[in-house]
Amino acid sequence: MTSDITLPFYQALTTDVNALSACQAQDELQGIRQEALDRFSVMGLPTLKTEAWRYSNIQRYLKEFPYELLYxxxxxxxxxxxxxxxxxxxxxxxxxxxxxxxxxxxxxxxxxxxxxxxxxxxxxxxxxxxxxxxxxxxxxxxxxxxxxxxxxxxxxxxxxxxxxxxxxxxxxxxxxxxxxxxxxxxxxxxxxxxxxxxxxxxxxxxxxxxxxxxxxxxxxxxxxxxxxxxxxxxxxxxxxxxxxxxxxxxxxxxxxxxxxxxxxxxxxxxxxxxxxxxxxxxxxxxxxxxxxxxxxxxxxxxxxxxxxxxxxxxxxxxxxxxxxxxxxxxxxxxxxxxxxxxxxxxxxxxxxxxxxxxxxxxxxxxxxxxxxxxxxxxxxxxxxxxSMFYLRSRGIGEDAAKALMVNAFSHDITDEVKVPALQHYLQEQIAAIMNN
Known part of the structure; x- marks a missing residue:
């Protein structure tokens, strides 16, 4: 295994996939699951040494608690x-x-x-x-x-x-x-x-x-x-x-x-x-x-x-x-x-x-x-x-000015939302975040 997954963690995963596969009626699905488990056993969890994950330490979050798989x-x-x-x-x-x-x-x-x-x-x-x-x-x-x-x-x-x-x-x-x-x-x-x-x-x-x-x-x-x-x-x-x-x-x-x-x-x-x-x-x-x-x-x-x-x-x-x-x-x-x-x-x-x-x-x-x-x-x-000086000089407080500028900054994204109710909802959420 190429990552630092602990043996008990991997054993737990193996037990879970075997138990789940036993409940499946389709042999094809069992084969897909087992092939994926075999591939994962080689790949392992990503670490900070994994190029695509070098800025995100996922193992910190996976290992912070004993987990249960919910079926x-x-x-x-x-x-x-x-x-x-x-x-x-x-x-x-x-x-x-x-x-x-x-x-x-x-x-x-x-x-x-x-x-x-x-x-x-x-x-x-x-x-x-x-x-x-x-x-x-x-x-x-x-x-x-x-x-x-x-x-x-x-x-x-x-x-x-x-x-x-x-x-x-x-x-x-x-x-x-x-x-x-x-x-x-x-x-x-x-x-x-x-x-x-x-x-x-x-x-x-x-x-x-x-x-x-x-x-x-x-x-x-x-x-x-x-x-x-x-x-x-x-x-x-x-x-x-x-x-x-x-x-x-x-x-x-x-x-x-x-x-x-x-x-x-x-x-x-x-x-x-x-x-x-x-x-x-x-x-x-x-x-x-x-x-x-x-x-x-x-x-x-x-x-x-x-x-x-x-x-x-x-x-x-x-x-x-x-x-x-x-x-x-x-x-x-x-x-x-x-x-x-x-x-x-x-x-x-x-x-x-x-x-x-x-x-x-x-x-x-x-x-x-x-x-x-x-x-x-x-x-x-x-x-x-x-821009901040312009807004402040017109009597707009610093927090309100920041909220206005974030709204303008995000406009290129929210303006492309083609569902009007959803677009309005997102704009309201952004305003609420910046006003808190």
Missing amino acids: ATTTVPASVIAQAAVPELDCYRIVLVNGHLQADLSELPAGKGITIGALSAHTQAPGFTRWFNKQHHLAQESLATLNTALFADGLYIELAANTVIDKPVHIVHVYTAAQHAFIQPRHLWVLNRNAAATIIQSSIHPDTNATAFANSVLETVIEENAELWHYNIQQGDQHFREVHTTAAQQQANSRYHHFNFTLPGTPFTRNNLSVALNGSYTETNLNGLYIANGSQHVDNHTFMDHIMPNCNSNELYKGVLLDSANGVFTGRILVHQEAQKTNAFQQNNNLLLGAKSDINSQPQLEIYADDVKCSHGFTAGQFSEE
Whole structure:
């Protein structure tokens, strides 16, 4: 094993995956789990010596408590789910508790061509058999591999060709545990040819003294000429840690718009986002905004894999770091030799507003084609003194001036949100954070 996982920790994982595999009816799934466990036993947990994790010490958080893997379904009252509501948002609602679908608390879109349900109930579905665990980027992530070995359930979405969901789908993830827990949700979304959807994810954590660590994996497939608007809103508390891995792949002429909003509360958040452009004439837009306070650690790791020619990608991530918060951004763009006529742009901008806040940013370009337009950039700084003086000279207090400038700084991201109620909600959340 290549990392410093203790033997009891690995033995516990082995016991868990063997017990879980014994409960599965499909031999194919057992084989997938065992292969993933074998691969994880070689890869091990990432350490500070692992290049992609050298600024994020995950072992500190995994070893801070004895954990339990949660497989049983847990119920929560409707009053808890109401906390996640976005005011005035007209949407379908899907509730998952520790990765398990709660149908009684959900309002699922219905109609021809729409399949939505528990992942465990759709292991024979066409989308599952064709696409589950097929994205090669996942095999490079040890925690995604661990999820493949240990997941119990998650959400399955498949839209048939030419199917369009008429309003946004809001997925509410509830993470709760009576004792410290290591939770492994697994999700698969498949949009077939000409399908379209808007999906919003958010999470809540009912009051508890137990710590929940979610290691979630989402695979999403966007087939030819399909379009997905995907919003992920991360809000937590001191008893929650999260590693969230999204692996998307696009086919020809598809469009993928991904937004990630990480807000204060959770001590440790790591987002792994990879997009494989497997067809020509795709469009990919990745937008991220992270606001961190206290001693919060937020790590965004993105990978744009340009495999085919004539594809366009745009990536803009912005961070606001308060107090002694720490941010990490690693954005990799890989342009294969066959990917001629690629347009790929990436930018990471940061405001450091805390006396001890800091950012580690690593924009990366790896280009093997000669007919491309690619660029990347990084900035980090504080407020413009001239702008602050201008606002203060007009009777605006320092805190209010900072709130106004953060709102202006984040406008490039929030203005691209195409759901008006969600856009307003996010702007209100940002204002509330800066006014506290």
